Amino acid sequence: MDDKLSTQPVDRAGRLTAVLNDPVWLKQNSELDGSGYVEAGNGLQGYVELLKAVTPEVFREQKRQVRALSMLLPVLHDWLVSWELGASFEAVYIEAQGLLFQRIQKASAAQESWIEALISAHEQGTSAEHPHQQLRARLAEILTQENWQAIAKVADQDMEQRILQHSQAQAEIPAAV
Amino acid sequence: MQLPIQVTTGAGTLVPGLICAMSQAHLSQIETIWKGMLLALQEPDKAWNWAYKLRLATDEAGFEACVVEVDGLAQGVILIETQWHRSQLNGRISARLPLVYVEYLATAPWNRRGIEDPPFFTGIGGTLMAFARNRSAELGFDGRVGLHALPEAEAFYRRQGMPNYGPDPDKDGLVYFEYGILQP
Numbered sequence: 309m310d311d312k313l314s315t316q317p318v319d320r321a322g323r324l325t326a327v328l329n330d331p332v333w334l335k336q337n338s339e340l341d342g343s344g345y346v347e348a349g350n351g352l353q354g355y356v357e358l359l360k361a362v363t364p365e366v367f368r369e370q371k372r373q374v375r376a377l378s379m380l381l382p383v384l385h386d387w388l389v390s391w392e393l394g395a396s397f398e399a400v401y402i403e404a405q406g407l408l409f410q411r412i413q414k415a416s417a418a419q420e421s422w423i424e425a426l427i428s429a430h431e432q433g434t435s436a437e438h439p440h441q442q443l444r445a446r447l448a449e450i451l452t453q454e455n456w457q458a459i460a461k462v463a464d465q466d467m468e469q470r471i472l473q474h475s476q477a478q479a480e481i482p483a484a485v
Numbered sequence: 486m487q488l489p490i491q492v493t494t495g496a497g498t499l500v501p502g503l504i505c506a507m508s509q510a511h512l513s514q515i516e517t518i519w520k521g522m523l524l525a526l527q528e529p530d531k532a533w534n535w536a537y538k539l540r541l542a543t544d545e546a547g548f549e550a551c552v553v554e555v556d557g558l559a560q561g562v563i564l565i566e567t568q569w570h571r572s573q574l575n576g577r578i579s580a581r582l583p584l585v586y587v588e589y590l591a592t593a594p595w596n597r598r599g600i601e602d603p604p605f606f607t608g609i610g611g612t613l614m615a616f617a618r619n620r621s622a623e624l625g626f627d628g629r630v631g632l633h634a635l636p637e638a639e640a641f642y643r644r645q646g647m648p649n650y651g652p653d654p655d656k657d658g659l660v661y662f663e664y665g666i667l668q669p
Contacts, residue, residue, distance in 0.1 A: 321488060324619040328490035328504065328612060337611035338493040340644045344597025345637035346610025349564075349589040350656050354532030356635050358523050359594055364601040367594075370522045371605055374558070374595050377518070381557035402513040409518050 376412050376423045379430060380450075383443040384408060399466040400459055407455045408447070419450055490612065492555050495603025500555060504616055507550035511559040512540055518558070522594045535589060539564055542588065551616055553609050560596060561609035564589040565617055572629050573650050573663055584629035584663070585621040590614070599637075610641060618664060628667030633659035 327333050347356050362370075388401050415423060451459075492502040516536045523532075539562070542548040547568035552559040566588050571581035590613055595605040614630070622628045633656045634642045643649065647662040 320619055320623045321486070324504075324615065325488045325490065327615060327619075328488070331491075331499065334491055334493055334499060334608065337608040337615075338497070340611055340641070341598065341607045341609075342641055342644060343599030343637070344592065344604050344607070345599055345635070346561075346613075346641050347591050347635045347638050348587050348632040348642075349535070349591075349635075350633060350659060351535040351538055352589060352591055352635060353657075355535060355591065356637055358532040359597065359600070360637075362523070362594065362600050367600045370595045371601075373522070374593075374605055378556035378558055385557050398509055402510050405510065406513060406517045409521060413521065 372423075372427065373409075373412050375427050375430065377409060379426055380408060380412075380443065380447060381405060383440055384447055386440065387444050387447065393463060395470060396463045396466040400463050403459050403462040404451070404455075407451060407458065411450045411452070411455065415450070422446060486551070490553070492553065492560065492606050492612070493608045495598075495605055495607060502553055502555040502560070504551060504553055504612065507539075507543065507552045507559075507562060511552045511554065511562070512536070512543070514559045515539070515562060519593055535591075539589060548588070549620070551613070553612055555606065559593065560606055561592040561613050562589065563587060563613040563617060565620065567620075567624055567626075570631060573631065573661060574665065582626070582629060583624075584626050584631050585617050585624065587617055587630065587632035590617075590632065610638075611645065614645060618667065621664075622667055629664060631661065631663040633661055635659065 345356065345359075384404055385401060388397060388404060393400055411419075412423065487503055487505040490502050490504050491499040493499055516533070520533055520536070539550060542564055543550050548564060548566055550562065550564045552563075553561045564587070566586045568583075570584055570586035572584050574582070590610060592609040593605070596607070596609050598604050598607070617630045618628050621630050632642070633653060636659075639649075639660050642662045647664050650661040650663060652658040653661045
């Protein structure tokens with residue numbers, strides 16, 4: 309199936325990109341998926357055993373949460389990028405995405421209905437009715453004040469750690485006389 | 486590395502995605518979101534040693550981890566080892582050729598038709614295998630890729646046309662599959 313990859317000394321990244329964007333290859337690839345179990349590696353036996361216990365009901369709820377995250381994570385990412393957090397961006401984003409997931413899992417009734425409306429708009433192809441600015445405002449609501457405090461604390465700790473690492477590393481270099 | 490790709494949804498439509506090196510944010514998604522999806526089940530921690538090992542391996546020489554990402558969310562992950570494993574095709578160890586060995590290949594919990602049809606995305610495993618094969622060619626290993634499939638996934642690797650070398654007693658009897666060289 310991946311004959312198109314070949315061993316010829318070519319632009320390998322370009323060749324892989326071409327294959328992974330080829331509609332014919334993608335269709336074949338999708339058909340080969342079967343049950344969706346593709347796991348390899350001895351260490352994944354526990355993961356697969358756990359997945360086998362997932363019920364269709366739990367699975368449907370997972371898909372709904374993933375759909376909501378797929379719509380909100382890019383907005384969260386771009387929003388945090390606009391804050392110009394520098395080297396602390398990644399630590400802040402990791403904390404924020406984890407908290408957002410927790411909030412989606414434990415959404416209030418009002419938040420649930422908004423998430424449903426968001427998913428419904430996506431499925432009907434009208435998600436453009438929810439511009440980024442509006443989604444940012446919703447994100448600001450979904451994450452609680454405690455969540456924002458936790459995110460700010462992570463930024464603070466990350467910056468502190470970086471400053472101390474740099475100053476300590478410099479202190480270990482003997483000063484020139 | 487960050488390559489733009491297309492990913493097939495469970496409904497059969499194509500959406501833009503990326504295949505890229507695994508970041509700390511991706512790893513955190515595996516440890517929180519993938520795992521969090523299974524919190525309703527009993528004792529998920531027992532099944533989650535692999536994510537810890539994935540984190541450790543990313544700092545070791547000879548290991549590379551990549552993800553398929555769509556809308557900022559990791560949909561599948563592959564951890565490959567590129568220095569120590571050898572092909573099973575030749576009998577004498579000294580004659581064995583280097584290959585890319587797949588330490589882990591996993592798709593997110595919501596991407597499997599076996600639980601409910603349709604899944605969120607399909608073809609994530611095949612995309613990661615195409616990456617592994619291409620990486621093998623890039624490293625001068627001619628496309629050789631080896632892996633031990635879990636029993637539930639053996640059929641997937643057979644459908645991929647990957648030669649099967651039978652159960653490996655050193656890996657709890659998991660079946661070893663190995664791709665030979667790519668056509669020139």
